[in-house]
Amino acid sequence: ETAVFQTPNYHVTQVGNEVSFNCKQTLGHDTMYWYKQDSKKLLKIMFSYNNKQLIVNETVPRRFSPQSSDKAHLNLRIKSVEPEDSAVYLCASSFGTGGTEVFFGKGTRLTVV
């Protein structure tokens, strides 16, 4: 049963457009993450929020901005997408940070044409 929900599942857009992805978790977790999975399946941390506070921003280009309205929601906005942004964006959550099981959503596949 998926408890981390992401929308949309897929998105195709042109270079230079703005996109937004939504994520909601129903597990009552206090920490949420965005990971990027590229075409080689590499999983890289982008952002982490703990109790709505940004705690990790891992050398992500400035066109990426996370937004957290509460502990259960973490959205991702990309201003002016570029071809290298094509990837699967995985939202995840956990109790606490780092040392506990991370639950992932199914991801949003972004294709930039």
Place this chain on the structure above:
Amino acid sequence: GDSVTQTEGLVTLTKGLPVMLNCTYQTTYSPFLFWYVQHLNEAPKLLLKSSTDNKRTEHQGFYATLHKSSSSFHLQKSSVQLSDSALYFCALRANSGTYQRFGTGTKLQVVP
């Protein structure tokens, strides 16, 4: 800094054979290691985790032992099944303690 290394990109095995997927790590803090499995078009899911030296942890037929002396946390199974075909990630709690750093992943392909 911290890092996690998976040396095999692809492992192809015949059903019924044993498997070992390698994972080594570097960290300046007490290590906390994880194995996640990602089936095709699915989300990664936790398979195993450990922070205890020399203690075997098992789940769904898979097992691993954290060895601090060799900085390793290899994943093993005695007899692979077709349904084990998936992408396996080793992950390490980052030095900052604020997220998990993932290895490059090993694709396990089990053939009849």
